[in-house]
Amino acid sequence: MSVEATVQKYYQKVLQRNPGEPEFHQAVHEVLDSLRYVLAKDPFYAEQGLLDRMTEPERQIIFRVPWVDDAGNVQVNRGFRVQFNSALGPYKGGLRFHPSVNLGIIKFLGFEQIFKNSLTGLPIGGGKGGSDFDPKGKSDREIMAFCQSFMTELHRHIGEYRDVPAGDIGVGGREIGFLFGQYRRMANQHESGVLTGKGLTWGGSLVRTEATGYGTVYFTQEMMKEHKERLDGARVVVSGSGNVAVYAIQKAQELGATVVAFSDSSGYVHTPDGVDVALLKEVKEVKRERVSDYARQVDGATFHENGNIWEVECDVALPCATQNELDGESARTLADNGCKYVAEGANMPSTAEAIEVFRKRNIRFAPGKAANAGGVSTSALEMQQNASRDSWSFEYTDKRLQGIMRNIFQNCSNTAAEYGQEGDYIIGANIAGFKKVADAMLAQGII
Ligand code: NDP
Numbered sequence: 001m002s003v004e005a006t007v008q009k010y011y012q013k014v015l016q017r018n019p020g021e022p023e024f025h026q027a028v029h030e031v032l033d034s035l036r037y038v039l040a041k042d043p044f045y046a047e048q049g050l051l052d053r054m055t056e057p058e059r060q061i062i063f064r065v066p067w068v069d070d071a072g073n074v075q076v077n078r079g080f081r082v083q084f085n086s087a088l089g090p091y092k093g094g095l096r097f098h099p100s101v102n103l104g105i106i107k108f109l110g111f112e113q114i115f116k117n118s119l120t121g122l123p124i125g126g127g128k129g130g131s132d133f134d135p136k137g138k139s140d141r142e143i144m145a146f147c148q149s150f151m152t153e154l155h156r157h158i159g160e161y162r163d164v165p166a167g168d169i170g171v172g173g174r175e176i177g178f179l180f181g182q183y184r185r186m187a188n189q190h191e192s193g194v195l196t197g198k199g200l201t202w203g204g205s206l207v208r209t210e211a212t213g214y215g216t217v218y219f220t221q222e223m224m225k226e227h228k229e230r231l232d233g234a235r236v237v238v239s240g241s242g243n244v245a246v247y248a249i250q251k252a253q254e255l256g257a258t259v260v261a262f263s264d265s266s267g268y269v270h271t272p273d274g275v276d277v278a279l280l281k282e283v284k285e286v287k288r289e290r291v292s293d294y295a296r297q298v299d300g301a302t303f304h305e306n307g308n309i310w311e312v313e314c315d316v317a318l319p320c321a322t323q324n325e326l327d328g329e330s331a332r333t334l335a336d337n338g339c340k341y342v343a344e345g346a347n348m349p350s351t352a353e354a355i356e357v358f359r360k361r362n363i364r365f366a367p368g369k370a371a372n373a374g375g376v377s378t379s380a381l382e383m384q385q386n387a388s389r390d391s392w393s394f395e396y397t398d399k400r401l402q403g404i405m406r407n408i409f410q411n412c413s414n415t416a417a418e419y420g421q422e423g424d425y426i427i428g429a430n431i432a433g434f435k436k437v438a439d440a441m442l443a444q445g446i447i
Helices: 002-018 020-043 050-054 103-119 140-157 174-189 207-224 242-255 277-286 291-297 328-336 352-361 374-389 395-416 424-444
Strands: 059-068 074-085 089-099 125-131 163-166 235-239 258-264 265-269 302-305 314-321 341-343 363-365
Touching: 002 020, 002 050, 020 103, 020 352, 020 424, 050 395, 059 103, 059 125, 059 140, 059 395, 074 103, 074 140, 074 163, 089 103, 103 374, 103 395, 103 424, 125 140, 125 163, 140 174, 140 328, 140 424, 163 374, 174 207, 207 242, 207 265, 207 341, 207 363, 207 374, 207 395, 235 242, 235 265, 242 258, 242 314, 258 291, 277 291, 291 302, 328 352, 352 363, 363 424, 374 395, 395 424
Parallel strands: 089 125, 089 163, 235 258, 235 314, 314 341, 341 363
Antiparallel strands: 059 074, 074 125, 258 265, 265 302
């Protein structure tokens, strides 16, 4: 069978076995598309049911999450944990609380996580979880009630050597605190390595909060260096205004760039003179307000309700909000406006069509599984600190993060070149991430 036919056969099987899960199909398609280069060279990767096994989660858990709101009404949400692949280490991946969450979204995120975690070079498998719970507008007590109920079921499935969740959309320090407290109570032990993103006084790691955003910028820096350009002086657009976006904005500006726009789901803020990061943090992290509230307080910043952030002229675009937020049309607009680099802080924010446009228009593109791997890498560093009852300085941890991002970049770049696809970091990331997991699975037998 030709490589093309083999790839098609596996993709069709995934479509048939997982109906109604378009984001999962998209994530699998992107990886299989890159694997044609591997299969042409090393056809044994299609043997022993390897690709069937890799696209089927080891375990999927779906559960009821009942809780009582402030008005005394019973609410019921759905909880998920997909334990996708533990060939390299315990399942590792965040929890997302957002009304759009369903099994297909968690499977796409868990699938991506396998290859991302492999790329970090650290011993972690891939998993993801979450709930269709919407934290927006909820009181702290409601958030706590939900987190406690969620963990009452989840606790039996996780553990420092089994599965180690962290944050994602809608899950930050506050939620990790409530989740950890309930786990500790139910397990009757202070098992600090069971969750990452913890508070600094109870097992958390310095730099974890900043890591995904910082890491995305470190990766961007490496990519620009390879093309003899610098971030210093560049105009950068960052979508989103959550954990990833805020620290991407901070690091980009520290390195001399001007961040000219950021957003939330209601619109974007145009900031031609750059972002006041201290104010943005206060608006988002302390007051939990909207980006329009930021714009109201800054001269020269304008809020564009429901506007398309990708219409703002820039040299570098960092999508840091959510999946499929950057489509083909937006990619063309970016290219027309002279954008030369795109690095994904979010997971799969660019549609397949957008990626095609980037390739055609010669925009250098860093896929999320490589560019945003700084978050999970620092989570793995948090696990190392927990295991050795140690805590490292900010400078040391940040150096480790920078080293990891540099290695991931080199690995993507070298692997792409090895397969004759120089400069195509998607192909490089998918192949490098895949081979390590595949080799481990082949060595461990058919399980
Ligand atoms: P947060 O919840 O902190 O922030 C999410 C941001 O994205 C908010 O500004 C939110 O706006 C916006 N957003 C979410 N959904 C949508 C939507 N449907 N349309 C438009 N905007 C939206 O999440 P994070 O910053 O942690 O995560 C952002 C992305 O980064 C996700 O794709 C996540 O999977 C990925 N990621 C996160 C990591 C981490 O360490 N946190 C690690 C690696 C990847 P609003 O407030 O209006 O909803």
